[in-house]
Amino acid sequence: MKAFVYSDKSLGRYVGRFVWLSINTEAPESAEFLKRYPIPALPTLLVLDAPRSNVVLRYVGGANITQLRQMLDDAEQRVRSRAEASADQSLAAGDGLAADGQHAAAVKAYESAIASAPRRWRRLGRTTESLLFSLSMLPDKEGCATRAMALYPRVKGTVSSANVAAIGLSCAVSLDKEHKQRRKLLDALETATQEVFANKNIVLSDDDRSGLYIALIEARDAAGDEEGTIALQAQWASFLEGAAQRATTAEQRTVYDSHRVSAYLDLGTPEKAIPMLEQSERDFPDDYNPPARLALIYNAMKDYDKALAASDRALARVYGPRKLSVLSVRSDIYKGKGDLKAARDTIVEAIEYAKALPEGQRSATRIAAFEKRLAGLQEPQ
Amino acid sequence: MKRLVLLAVLALSARAELPFIENDYRKAAAEAKAKNVPLFVEAWAPW
Numbered sequence: 001m002k003a004f005v006y007s008d009k010s011l012g013r014y015v016g017r018f019v020w021l022s023i024n025t026e027a028p029e030s031a032e033f034l035k036r037y038p039i040p041a042l043p044t045l046l047v048l049d050a051p052r053s054n055v056v057l058r059y060v061g062g063a064n065i066t067q068l069r070q071m072l073d074d075a076e077q078r079v080r081s082r083a084e085a086s087a088d089q090s091l092a093a094g095d096g097l098a099a100d101g102q103h104a105a106a107v108k109a110y111e112s113a114i115a116s117a118p119r120r121w122r123r124l125g126r127t128t129e130s131l132l133f134s135l136s137m138l139p140d141k142e143g144c145a146t147r148a149m150a151l152y153p154r155v156k157g158t159v160s161s162a163n164v165a166a167i168g169l170s171c172a173v174s175l176d177k178e179h180k181q182r183r184k185l186l187d188a189l190e191t192a193t194q195e196v197f198a199n200k201n202i203v204l205s206d207d208d209r210s211g212l213y214i215a216l217i218e219a220r221d222a223a224g225d226e227e228g229t230i231a232l233q234a235q236w237a238s239f240l241e242g243a244a245q246r247a248t249t250a251e252q253r254t255v256y257d258s259h260r261v262s263a264y265l266d267l268g269t270p271e272k273a274i275p276m277l278e279q280s281e282r283d284f285p286d287d288y289n290p291p292a293r294l295a296l297i298y299n300a301m302k303d304y305d306k307a308l309a310a311s312d313r314a315l316a317r318v319y320g321p322r323k324l325s326v327l328s329v330r331s332d333i334y335k336g337k338g339d340l341k342a343a344r345d346t347i348v349e350a351i352e353y354a355k356a357l358p359e360g361q362r363s364a365t366r367i368a369a370f371e372k373r374l375a376g377l378q379e380p381q
Numbered sequence: 382m383k384r385l386v387l388l389a390v391l392a393l394s395a396r397a398e399l400p401f402i403e404n405d406y407r408k409a410a411a412e413a414k415a416k417n418v419p420l421f422v423e424a425w426a427p428w
Contacts, residue, residue, distance in 0.1 A: 006398070006399050006401075007398060011399060014399075015399060015400065016416075016418075017418055017419075018413075018418055018419050018420065018421040019402070019409050019412045019413035019416065019418060019419075019420050019421070020399045020400055020401045020402065020409075020421050021401065021402050021404075021405075021406060021409035021420060021421065021422045021423075022401040022402070022403055022404070022422075022423050022425070023404055023406070023422055023423065023424040023425070024403070024404055024425060024426060024427065025424055025425070025426045026426050026427060027403075027404045029404045029405065030404045030406075032406055032407070033404075033406035033422075034424075036406075037422075039424040042424060042425055042426050042428075043423060043424060043425045044423075044424045045421070045422070045423055045424075046421075046422040046424070047419050047420065047421050047422070048410070048413070048419060048420040048422065049419055049420075050410055050413030050414045050417075050418070050419060050420045051414050051417070053410065056419065072421070075419055075421075076419060079419045118417075119417060
């Protein structure tokens with residue numbers, strides 16, 4: 001075969017798609033191979049799936065060029081389907097673990113999916129995003145940022161790159177200020193996020209784009225660049241206004257309320273949020289969100305009476321854990337007003353409510369945070 | 382002279398000599414794993 005078949009120029013396209021090993025069964029150094037894969041007749045052709053070292057194709061006898069090409073195609077296809085099956089299985093396991101809140105185990109499963117995936121696996125993007133999300137839920141923020149940096153080139157130019165870059169950037173932002181790698185990781189991931197942001201070929205929903213703004217603003221803030229932060233916040237606010245204007249229904253428009261409230265608060269122009277929130281309250285009279293947000297806005301404007309009135313309306317409609325946020329703002333409003341007793345009573349009410357929430361909605365961290373706040377609200381002796 | 386070298390290179394690639402690793406299974410397996418491609422093996426003897 002050596003003299004004729006292997007030198008056929010039609011094999012050129014296979015050169016880089018396989019690694020080629022020639023085993024002379026008489027050579028002493030071939031013993032290790034022969035122990036593992038006994039060869040009773042010659043010549044024998046084998047194709048091994050390298051990472052799993054199992055045989056995907058075996059043929060005894062000399063092959064002509066047509067047969068050889070057919071075998072190479074078949075072997076490649078088999079390796080690909082096995083790799084895909086194994087990656088799919090790990091991905092499914094990761095999803096199950098992540099849904100169960102077991103993010104460390106989910107990370108392992110997603111990593112093994114990526115490791116066993118065939119080239120150009122069509123689920124690589126989703127797997128990478130899920131991996132990054134689970135990593136961001138773990139305390140090791142350096143691990144999250146480093147992995148995002150390493151995986152970004154593999155999803156570059158796809159929709160998935162948005163989440164990979166932005167989640168990684170958020171992890172880098174939350175690294176300890178003294179952390180040695182912080183600057184380097186922040187720079188690299190901010191550049192990656194900007195790259196996604198500027199790529200016109202990546203079609204992002206307005207909601208996702210807003211998420212990228214948030215990550216980039218956090219990064220500017222983390223870099224201590226006050227001017228850059230404000231400029232980007234202003235750009236974000238006007239982007240959100242544009243998105244809200246493009247909305248064709250009231251429901252679509254209110255999607256942007258929450259991000260717009262954050263943007264206006266950050267920019268120190270809370271009053272800009274009032275018209276849209278009043279509109280939303282008229283459009284959705286049963287929804288607690290518009291009055292809850294109005295309470296926050298009026299509080300920031302130090303218009304405490306209006307803030308309390310909005311908080312009353314929100315409390316009348318709110319239910320579940322979200323009531324805790326409404327009570328939290330309400331306590332702030334009383335505190336701003338100078339009514340420390342009412343501020344304390346509101347926190348006491350919040351703690352009772354938080355403790356009475358059913359398991360699954362009850363949060364020990366939240367209760368502890370309220371108790372800490374209550375301690376801080378004691379009258380000076 | 383340059384032309385000759387170029388012709389020689391072209392002739393080589395047209396023959397598409399497969400880059401066989403001789404007898405070293407470990408090296409070949411590691412390379413295949415690193416490149417994430419299958420490993421083709423031809424077992425033969427110089428009889």
